[in-house]
Amino acid sequence: MVRTDLPLGILKEAAWNPNQLDEKTLEKLKQSIKRYGLVENLVVRSKDGYFEVLSGNQRLKVLAELNLQTVPCIVLELDDSEAKLLAQALNHIHGVDDLGLRAQLLREILSQIKQEEVLLVLPESSDNLTSLASIGQEELSVQLQNWQQSRLTKLSHLNFQLTNDQKKVVEEAITRFIPFARGNKSDNPTLRGQALYLLCQSYLGKE
Structure with missing residues (x-):
């Protein structure tokens, strides 16, 4: 294990990374990094001339938008199976608040x-x-x-498995409902989540 600063240009998101953030939460992450800086190193591994990010893929997106030149990283040497196992562990081990x-x-x-x-x-x-x-x-x-x-x-995350064609339909439907979500007062601060909720509510109301 090596701790080092790496150029942003040689860091790439893991193509198999299942962890995603909606636009609202991603914006909160950006605000956090702008306010406090990057307080947690990215975890990466060397692969085919670049470094694949195992933990910190969402932070990587924000750092690219902020045009950072170098990023503090922890570099590990892992095969594919170990890399994916570690990524799942780092992304999903959480405690419960008192x-x-x-x-x-x-x-x-x-x-x-x-x-x-x-x-x-x-x-x-x-x-x-x-x-x-x-x-x-x-x-x-x-x-x-x-x-x-x-x-x-408290917000909950839902995970769906869709084909590319199905994803296009769902994305278009949510996009069409975003104007309604903007004008609808809700405890849900995520615009896309609110749009999906209103879309489902509208469908159920027509049954």
């Missing part, structure tokens, strides 16, 4: 940083952020209500 501690942390953040700036970086809606931050500050019944609200407004 809501009380997270609420306290958010209150401390919001006492020093404006909510609008916090929402640029965190993947939360305004209502969800308010609900989370208020946990521990109200009576028990209100705390439970806020906890339930935070669970309801």
Whole structure:
């Protein structure tokens, strides 16, 4: 394992990378990197004259948009199977928040940083952020209500397997519904997710 800075031009996204971010979340990632810089190295492996990114493919897209010249990386020597296994591990090993501690942390953040700036970086809606931050500050019944609200407004990811032709149809349908999503108030801050929801809602309403 070697830690080094590599030119952006020789880094390439893994073609088999299944991890994707919607446009809204990608923008939040960009805001985070612009505010704090790249605080987590990319994990890469050497392959056929370039370096394939195993962890950090979404960060790579943002870094390209920001025109960075070099990127701090951890270089590993792995075969295809080990590389894919490591990528899955790095992308999908997550813990579970202690809501009380997270609420306290958010209150401390919001006492020093404006909510609008916090929402640029965190993947939360305004209502969800308010609900989370208020946990521990109200009576028990209100705390439970806020906890339930935070669970309801937490965004979930759906994964679909589509052929190229099917993907074109789905993309076109979502694109057509984006103008409706822009004018629709929702707890979902992702425009494409809201458009998909309204499309499904419209279909079910016509049954």
